[in-house]
Amino acid sequence: MAGSTHPGRAALAAELVALERAALRARAGRSRAEACREAGKSLKTVADWFSGKSAPKDFTTLRSVVEVLLDWRFGTPQNPTERAQRDAVLLRWRELWK
Numbered sequence: 884m885a886g887s888t889h890p891g892r893a894a895l896a897a898e899l900v901a902l903e904r905a906a907l908r909a910r911a912g913r914s915r916a917e918a919c920r921e922a923g924k925s926l927k928t929v930a931d932w933f934s935g936k937s938a939p940k941d942f943t944t945l946r947s948v949v950e951v952l953l954d955w956r957f958g959t960p961q962n963p964t965e966r967a968q969r970d971a972v973l974l975r976w977r978e979l980w981k
Contacts, residue, residue, distance in 0.1 A: 896935035
């Protein structure tokens, strides 16, 4: 169907939008364009993920953007416990990506 998205892509897009909103609330004045620059990804490509038009080809690509947004939202992990918590969150993102 024209204009429809794959259900998995739609779920991933919804989670990305929610994370972005939380990250931007935590870091007022930041933008998606800045997140893309920090992650080394194209704004157009990432915008397509957020809209559900496409999905990252591999998890490493998605992870780079998610980690920037998580850093903005929660800060960079400072100790092994925080790193383990971050790894658990990233595992959930990996499952969403599949």
